[in-house]
Each structure stands twice: as structure tokens, then as C-alpha cells.
Amino acid sequence: MDTKLQTENLMDNGNFWFPEAVSTFATNVDTLYSFIMFLSYLFFGIIIAATIYFLVKYRKTPQHRKALKHITHNNLLEITWTVIPLFLLMVIFFWGFKDYLNMNIAPGDSQEIRVTAKKWVWDFYYPDTGLTTSSELTVPVNKPIKLIMSSVDVLHSFFIPNMRVKKDLIPNRYTTVWFEAIKPGKYQIFCTEYCGKDHSNMLATLTVLSESDYQEWVKAGDPNKSLPLDQLGQKLYTDKGCVACHSIDGTTNIGPTWKGLYQSNRTFTSGESHIADDNYLRESMVKPMEEIVEGFQGVMPTFAGSLSDREIDAIIEYIKKIK
Amino acid sequence: MTQHKNYLNEFKGIKSWLFTLDHKRIGIMYLAFITFSFFLGGLFAVLLRLELLTPDTLFFTAKQYNQLFTLHGAVMVFLFIIPSIPASLGNFILPLQIGAKDVAFPRLNLASFYIYVLGASFCLYSLFAGAVDTGWTFYTPYSLETDTSVISMTMGAFILGFSSILTGVNFLVTIHKMRVKGMGWFKMPLFIWSLYATSIIQIIATPVLAITLLLLIGEKVMGIGIFNPALGGDPILFQHFFWFYSHPAVYIMILPAMGIMSELVTTYCKKDIFGYKFVAYSSIAIAVISFVVWGHHLFVSGQSQYATMIFSLITFLVAIPTAIKIFNWVATMYKGSISFKAPFLYFLSFLFLFSIGGFTGVVLGTLSLDIHLHDTYYVVAHFHYVMVGGTVMAFVGGLHHWWPKMFGKMYSEFWARVSCLLIFVGFNMVFFTQFILGSKGMPRRYYNYLDQFQPLHAFSTSGTWVLGTGFIIMAVYLFMSLIKGEKAPANPWGSTTLEWTIPSPPIHHNFETIPVVTEGPYHYQKFEGDTT
Structure with missing residues (x-):
């Protein structure tokens, strides 16, 4: 049976494009997206409006069976539509690169958690408390979290849409991802690198707790200890x-x-x-x-x-x- | 009415086809195989979308679903879209447009066709011998441990690569050496420029794919540790190798399409192209830049941040020549005499869809955004807007444009418009929804998905039925035109390039008298208005 494991929807909130922004840098990502979308609508609008105008105005009619005028080039126009997009693209590039660096360089005081992926489950180890969990990552709010990740079999990829973070996990190598949650709650974790039969069932939950709740969670220790x-x-x-x-x-x-x-x-x-x-x-x-x-x-x-x-x-x- | 002697009826019998050295017949044989591959790949697409109608299991097991999306990708990429325009339309039209009798090496041309057939049979064999489930990218180490037929599929792609290289060499030499008297570089039709740029990529990039796939096969069969981390290999190295070919390969797919666009806009607007040199050079610029952007497929793979920065920067640069082309095509319409024939409707579809593909490409090239969008449906949607919205639209546009020339028959203009409309609407239904799915966080290659994504997935699936109907109608009316289509005149659209100066279909040796070129390819200044 190829059963589906999880039916709970953890990403219901959000706007037309994105799930709710819950990490410190998620809003920056969304702003840049809106900026590019604005430029895209503008340029797409110009292209389509000009096309429609030409199609209507210069459509072939019995009176108008040949081109009115043959303009073969205009270097000033060519330079204009080369330089303006180039300038805008460079703005987007630097903006994206700046945010990318922020998203890649974890603050020095981050709490480290080790992540191990194997077909088809996520394991988490918390070095400062010695706790381990599977399929569930628990972190405190307003605290930078740095995940040090590796895979034991094939490639996997760790993705939390609400945090706008993603990074591949590779055997024999560590990769890292960091985020700082700004709101307690439960969020979805996906595997986004195809890893075989149960790739789409390789899900996990991120639980963000308030500082006091987190301390209690640590004190309770391994929740599995008390289970029969x-x-x-x-x-x-x-x-x-x-x-x-x-x-x-x-x-x-x-x-x-x-x-x-x-x-x-x-x-x-x-x-x-x-x-x-x-x-x-x-x-x-x-x-x-x-x-x-x-x-x-x-x-x-x-x-x-x-x-x-x-x-x-x-x-x-x-x-x-x-x- | 008796037909004039032409390449179709001059020689008869199956042998006259199988051993033909005529570029036109080889082009037609390619077209038949490519069309078959397209419908096969399309069938896989319809089936896998059907499974995604609901979040849970519907018709297929997880493994069967994984095989379906892999086969859809592999068949579409290796058997259909890479050879599509160059091997079929390119083979047929290139010598005609430059006033040549054939390509430079006709025997090599036939050889590359049979290499294609050989490679294709390896790929098709793998369908029945435990179909591949790795995704068309064959990422290691998963491709090393799966029990499906990775070897026959990669062997097929390896062989197909040689077909591509030989076609590239053939075209390059033909364009250099066989242009008719008077046709300088800047009097060549822009379709030829785009085939020239494509050939450069085919020759330089394809050997890297061959090396990569051979190493993969060697590793799988003999256990050499190259990509397998368990043997001390590096799986990221595979991704670098793979995309070093496969990124330029998407320009093998799109550049000839852009060439067709220039042919269509000039013919159906009855105007010289705006900015000929900019359009021509931008093809070469795209070909050159395309070699150094492969790392944008590895932004979240753990690649170094500096490499990532440079790949992002260069990726933005490739947007410029692409934008230049679009602006020049739009400007060409200015003060033209525009007729809305089916090929021009495909030109407009390309303009609309490919622009969306381009803008979302800028989004994906942006580092901070790609982190979120990588490996989600956003990438799937972007890729299809470029490849279907771009290449396939231009391919069918070109097919309709040159159909009368190729077969000497006219198709039904009415049904051509109906199918274009269905394809345009259906395509947007399938793929625009996938942009939203992707940015919402829906990962790609998922067999099951969260319930909240179902409305968008179901809508997307329903679009495949509209899109598929459009293509089936096209197949029917094109086939019907062969049987009872009206006889095509030499130049039904009033075009100015050389292939339209000879009868439809052309004679075996193309030109009765060798033409001499004195002006540019799109000299519509002298055009006195067509009679239709």
C-alpha cells in the first residue's frame, strides 16, 4: 500500500503566492519577489499592449495589403531596450545576492541541531541537551537555529516553506541551513530532492515553541521515555x-x-x-x-x-x- | 491532375526511403519519429497528471508514478525536443533556404538518422525492461542503486548524443560552405543563424553528456567510485557534469525555435525584420553564455557561495539577448500588414507564453528566491512555459508554415485555429496553476500531496485534457490534409526566402536553376500585396 502519512494542513495561512512568512528573512524574500513581479507585470504589459495595438492597427485589410513602411533598425532603440533591462537585472541580482548571504551565514550564537536524513525519515539530534527526535523538529522562537545536515543514503533536501529555507543533504558531507522563527506554531517540513518510492511521504513537522514552553519541553526530556x-x-x-x-x-x-x-x-x-x-x-x-x-x-x-x-x-x- | 516530378514521387518503394540521401526525406523520417515520441511522452504526461487528481493513490503505485514522470521527461527531452526542430524542419529547410542541393555530408546525415533510431530503441526497450524511476536527470547516488533500467536509458541518451553531434557538424559545414552565390552572412535568413548557434552547442556540449553517462554506466556495471559516495565518489560532480551539457541543451531546444519566430513574424507581417544584426548576434551571444550558467541548477546543492554568486550573475546576462529578440519581434509588427494565419497565431502564443517563462526565469535566477522555489512546481511551470510555450509553439508554428512546402498540400485553416486556441488555453490551465502551487511550497516529483493543494492540482489536471484534445485535432487535420488537402502553390504565404521560390513540394535536387541572391532575406519592400 502506498499510503499517505499526513493529512494535517500546516501551511494554510499566507497570501496569493506564498505561505505565511515566519522566519526573520522570509519577508525580505517576499518583498524582492513582489518587486520582480511588479517589473514583470510592467514589461509584460508593455509587450502585450504594443502587440495588441499593432495587431489591431496594422491588421491586413483589403485596402492595406502591404507594409506601410519598412524600418529595418534603430540603434538608439536597441541600446535603450538593452541598457534598461540590464540595469534592472543588476539591481535584482545584487538584492538577491545580499539576501542570499544573510540566509547562508548563520549568526555566531545559533543553537546547533544535527539533522540526518535516510530513506524516508528525518532524525534530529540536539547536542546541547542530548535529546533526539524523529520526524519532528522542536525549536524555540526568536532564537537562531543552525542545522548541520547529512544523509546516510541518497540525496535529500530539507525544505521549510514558511521559513523560505532549503538545502540539499549529501552523503559523506555536511551542509547547513539556518533560520530564526518569529512566531510559535507548527510548520511543514518537506523533502524536495527526489529520493525514491516514498519521497512524497518524507515529511516532518517543525514545532516552534515560546521560550518557556521550550524549556519545559527540554525538561520533560525524551517524550518516548515515559511511553510503554x-x-x-x-x-x-x-x-x-x-x-x-x-x-x-x-x-x-x-x-x-x-x-x-x-x-x-x-x-x-x-x-x-x-x-x-x-x-x-x-x-x-x-x-x-x-x-x-x-x-x-x-x-x-x-x-x-x-x-x-x-x-x-x-x-x-x-x-x-x-x- | 498530374503532380510535377518531386522528391516525394520521383523514387518509389520503401528502399527509396530507407536508403535515401535526400535531406528532405531524412527530415520527413525524423518528423515521423519525433511526432511519435511527442505523443508517447504526452501520453505519460496525461497519465501522471491523472494520478495527481487526488492527494492519495488513484490509479498507480508510487513506483509506477515515479516511472511515469521519469519516462515523460526522458522521452520528451532526449527523443522529442532536442532533435525536434533541427533534425526535422532544420534538415528539410536549411539547404532550401541557402539555395543548396543538399547538406554538406548527405551520407552522414542518413547515418545520424539511424543513430537516432538506434538510441531511441534503447530508450524504448527500457520502457519494457523495468522502466527508469530516477527522474530524467539520473541524479546519483539514487540512479546507482535503483533496480530499474537506468543503463539502457542512459545508453540510449548516450547514442542519441552522437546523432545530435553529427547533425551539428553537418549543419555547420553546410552553412559555411554551401550558401548560394551572393548570400553573405548577413543575407542569411535568421532561421539559419539560429541553427548555426545551435550546432555550435551541439558539437561542444554533447560530448560532456556522453562522458558523464559513460562514467555512470561504468560505475553501475563495474563499481568504479566516481559519483557514488559509498565508494568515495562525489554525487555533486555528477550534477556539474550533467548540467554542463543539459543547460546548454535547453538552448539547443530554444534557439532554433527563436529562428522560426523570426521567419514567422516577417512573413505574416510582410515586413523586413527589425534589427537583423541584433537578432542574429543575440543567437550567438545566447549560445556562448549558455555554457557558463549551468551552476544555477545547483544553488541549494551545497555548491560554494562564490560559484553560486557568479552563476547567478551570468544567468541574468543571458536574459538580455533573449529580451532583445522579443523586443525586435514586437517592433517588426509596427506598420506591417498582419494576417492572422495559423502559424502567426503560434507566433503570438510563443510571444505570450515564452515571455512568462522568461520573467519567471529571472525570479529563479535570483539567489534568495531560488532557495525557496528550487525543486518546487514553480520550476516545473517555468520549464514548461519555456519549452512548450517556447519550443513547441515555434515547432508547430514552423510545421504549419512549411507544411505546404513539405507535402504540397494545404491543411484546414479553420481547424488549425481551433487547435491553436485549445492548446493555448489548455496549456495555461495546466501550467499557470503550477506557479502558484510551487511558490506555495508544493515540491516536485511528489506522488502524494497535502490536501490543501488539491484544487490547484485538479484544475491543472483538467487542463491536460484540453491541451491533449488540441494536439489530437492537429494530428487529425494534418493527416487529412495529406489525403485530400488542396494542392499548395509554390508560395502560399507570400514569403521572400529562397525555399518559396521553388514548387511545392520541391524537386529532388531542390533548384532547377541555381539562384543568385542580391538582397536580404526579407525584402518585402518590393512586395506588392498578396492576392488572398
Whole structure:
């Protein structure tokens, strides 16, 4: 099943062109866009008005079957319509470049957060508190946030429309993006670099909290700590992206379904077979390429390091419940 | 009534086509293959838009959808739009317009046609052998790990590249050496100038694509670490290589279209072109600048900020020669005698749509704005306004303009206007909505999308039905004209370039007597008013 994960609309507000501007530099971006649009309407208007005027005035009629006058060139006119657009384009270029630098150079006092992308899930690690989250990025308002990002498999791209920021994530390399939110709320995060089957499901939520709410969120610590194991497993099933390949209703997807998986007999491509017990499930998450179930291709990335021991236990508990 | 002896009826039988060295017949064979590719690519487009009618799964799985948009892109770019104007109309018209018997190397011309067919069969084979799902850009490392047929598709594009290079060489030599007596560089029709500029790009840029695709195939088959980060390669290097070709390639697509525009505006306004030298030189300027703007596809890829700055600056410069052309075309209409024949309606469509493509190109070239708009539907809309609104409009405009010359038959003017209207309206329905989708934040290549985008997506999809109907009507009336169209006179539109001085369709050797040129290509000063 190619199910859609999220139905909540987080970008409803905004004007005709853009979603609501929520970062410090978003309004600058929109202003420059309006400036270019104004010039475009002006020049487009001139081109179309002149065209329509000529079409009406000089259309062929029985009395008017040949051109009235043959003007083959006018250098002054050529220079005019070369120099004026050139000047305006240079204004746009410098304006855009100035804003671009602001959008690329993070302030020195930024709070750093590490972002790891893998098919098809976003992981966030907060070095100053040691917290980790998946599919949900939580930041304080009015504080510059610098994201240091990398991918573990293919290219991805991190995009928050409300903040007007975007940057590709590349394996073996760090890229950065920064923004400062000016309004608390929930905002949409997209993957915008095509990354395979579930590219369009690689979504996440940005939660911007007021300073006090953020402190409380930090104090509460890992929200997953207090959850019972099976419920945590259920949450990780979507947060960690298992859902993209493993169904829980028995349908076959990229990977085997989890329904009735526990204690069932598995046959592998090597010809061997054994019972899917706790150890097998753990092995499948940490070393997924060791044993490939017959009829499937070995495409699963390892989750060693990405899942804590408790999280592995939680997913095993969850699988046990899906009968 | 008996037809005069011409290139269509002088030789008979299938062999006389398959082994022909006649540039006109080769042009017609290209036209047949290109038309087939266009409808195939169009079919993929209609299907993928159908899936986007609703935010959730409708007809296809995610993988099938990804294959559909990849095939749409690859077929349209490599099989249709790159060869479209140069290989079909260019092949047919170029020797006629310069008063030559054929291109400089007729055998090479036939060879490039068969190389095209070979490349195309690799691409078509890949449709049935696990269709590609990488996007037409084949970005690494995804293209290295997918189980779909990347190799046959890239092999196809690799082979097609040679067809493009050989056609470019052929045209370049033909334009240099085979112009008729009296036709100096500035007495050439502007379509020839644009084909000249196109050929330069084809020859210099296409080998880089060949190298890139060969490295990709080598990496996939033999595991050499060039682009694959897992083997120490650099995926961004692939993007640089790929766009070093593929950006100039969009000028391979648009420059000949601009040439056709100059032919149309002069013919249907009965006027000499305004600013001949500016229009001619701007083609060369575009060709030269097009080589150094590829980095504007990598503004958010992690490319260095200084490189990004320079690429943005040069991108703005390419807007200038483009604007010069538009202004000169509009000025050409001044004090003309304008008739609204179908080709001229396509001229007007181009003017309207390509201008929108140009203005939104300025938006995308602006660094701070591209960050937000990159890889959204805004880019998709911009690209289609330039390529369909520009190249395809000029291609069908040119096809209608030269149809009587090519086949000696007139098509139905009424149906031509109807289909032009449907195409214009349908196109704007499909793609104008996508500008708004994009700036609102809708990423491209998405199988599912947020519910809030549905009204715009559904409207866009409904436009494809109007657009598609327009093209189907065109195919029908053009086909009908071959069967029972009126016989075309030598010069139905009252044009002044050389191809209109000979009968329609032309004889096998083009000219009974070799013409001598004494004045510019658009000498409508002597035109005494047409009789229709």
C-alpha cells in the first residue's frame, strides 16, 4: 500500500503566492519577489499592449495589403531596450545576492541541531541537551537555529516553506541551513530532492515553541521515555519510517509485512529457514542484510546507532502485538 | 491532375526511403519519429497528471508514478525536443533556404538518422525492461542503486548524443560552405543563424553528456567510485557534469525555435525584420553564455557561495539577448500588414507564453528566491512555459508554415485555429496553476500531496485534457490534409526566402536553376500585396 502519512494542513495561512512568512528573512524574500513581479507585470504589459495595438492597427485589410513602411533598425532603440533591462537585472541580482548571504551565514550564537536524513525519515539530534527526535523538529522562537545536515543514503533536501529555507543533504558531507522563527506554531517540513518510492511521504513537522514552553519541553526530556514499550514501538513505526516498507495489515510491500511475523517460520534467500524470534527481529534491524527473506530484495539500511536498545525492544514488542 | 516530378514521387518503394540521401526525406523520417515520441511522452504526461487528481493513490503505485514522470521527461527531452526542430524542419529547410542541393555530408546525415533510431530503441526497450524511476536527470547516488533500467536509458541518451553531434557538424559545414552565390552572412535568413548557434552547442556540449553517462554506466556495471559516495565518489560532480551539457541543451531546444519566430513574424507581417544584426548576434551571444550558467541548477546543492554568486550573475546576462529578440519581434509588427494565419497565431502564443517563462526565469535566477522555489512546481511551470510555450509553439508554428512546402498540400485553416486556441488555453490551465502551487511550497516529483493543494492540482489536471484534445485535432487535420488537402502553390504565404521560390513540394535536387541572391532575406519592400 502506498499510503499517505499526513493529512494535517500546516501551511494554510499566507497570501496569493506564498505561505505565511515566519522566519526573520522570509519577508525580505517576499518583498524582492513582489518587486520582480511588479517589473514583470510592467514589461509584460508593455509587450502585450504594443502587440495588441499593432495587431489591431496594422491588421491586413483589403485596402492595406502591404507594409506601410519598412524600418529595418534603430540603434538608439536597441541600446535603450538593452541598457534598461540590464540595469534592472543588476539591481535584482545584487538584492538577491545580499539576501542570499544573510540566509547562508548563520549568526555566531545559533543553537546547533544535527539533522540526518535516510530513506524516508528525518532524525534530529540536539547536542546541547542530548535529546533526539524523529520526524519532528522542536525549536524555540526568536532564537537562531543552525542545522548541520547529512544523509546516510541518497540525496535529500530539507525544505521549510514558511521559513523560505532549503538545502540539499549529501552523503559523506555536511551542509547547513539556518533560520530564526518569529512566531510559535507548527510548520511543514518537506523533502524536495527526489529520493525514491516514498519521497512524497518524507515529511516532518517543525514545532516552534515560546521560550518557556521550550524549556519545559527540554525538561520533560525524551517524550518516548515515559511511553510503554508497545506504544513506543507503534510511534516509532511511523516516526522512523518503517511504515514506508512494512505493512501491518498483511499486504506485501518493499519489505515483509509485520502482521503475524513474530514466531512465524521464515525462509531466506540462502535456502535456510528458522523461526522469527526476538533475536531474529533485533538482527533484522541492526544487520538487515544478513538474512534476506525469500521473495524480497535486500534494500533496508541498517538502524544500528539510529535506534537505542530501548527503541529496538519497543519495536519488537509492537511486532509481537500485530497478529 | 498530374503532380510535377518531386522528391516525394520521383523514387518509389520503401528502399527509396530507407536508403535515401535526400535531406528532405531524412527530415520527413525524423518528423515521423519525433511526432511519435511527442505523443508517447504526452501520453505519460496525461497519465501522471491523472494520478495527481487526488492527494492519495488513484490509479498507480508510487513506483509506477515515479516511472511515469521519469519516462515523460526522458522521452520528451532526449527523443522529442532536442532533435525536434533541427533534425526535422532544420534538415528539410536549411539547404532550401541557402539555395543548396543538399547538406554538406548527405551520407552522414542518413547515418545520424539511424543513430537516432538506434538510441531511441534503447530508450524504448527500457520502457519494457523495468522502466527508469530516477527522474530524467539520473541524479546519483539514487540512479546507482535503483533496480530499474537506468543503463539502457542512459545508453540510449548516450547514442542519441552522437546523432545530435553529427547533425551539428553537418549543419555547420553546410552553412559555411554551401550558401548560394551572393548570400553573405548577413543575407542569411535568421532561421539559419539560429541553427548555426545551435550546432555550435551541439558539437561542444554533447560530448560532456556522453562522458558523464559513460562514467555512470561504468560505475553501475563495474563499481568504479566516481559519483557514488559509498565508494568515495562525489554525487555533486555528477550534477556539474550533467548540467554542463543539459543547460546548454535547453538552448539547443530554444534557439532554433527563436529562428522560426523570426521567419514567422516577417512573413505574416510582410515586413523586413527589425534589427537583423541584433537578432542574429543575440543567437550567438545566447549560445556562448549558455555554457557558463549551468551552476544555477545547483544553488541549494551545497555548491560554494562564490560559484553560486557568479552563476547567478551570468544567468541574468543571458536574459538580455533573449529580451532583445522579443523586443525586435514586437517592433517588426509596427506598420506591417498582419494576417492572422495559423502559424502567426503560434507566433503570438510563443510571444505570450515564452515571455512568462522568461520573467519567471529571472525570479529563479535570483539567489534568495531560488532557495525557496528550487525543486518546487514553480520550476516545473517555468520549464514548461519555456519549452512548450517556447519550443513547441515555434515547432508547430514552423510545421504549419512549411507544411505546404513539405507535402504540397494545404491543411484546414479553420481547424488549425481551433487547435491553436485549445492548446493555448489548455496549456495555461495546466501550467499557470503550477506557479502558484510551487511558490506555495508544493515540491516536485511528489506522488502524494497535502490536501490543501488539491484544487490547484485538479484544475491543472483538467487542463491536460484540453491541451491533449488540441494536439489530437492537429494530428487529425494534418493527416487529412495529406489525403485530400488542396494542392499548395509554390508560395502560399507570400514569403521572400529562397525555399518559396521553388514548387511545392520541391524537386529532388531542390533548384532547377541555381539562384543568385542580391538582397536580404526579407525584402518585402518590393512586395506588392498578396492576392488572398
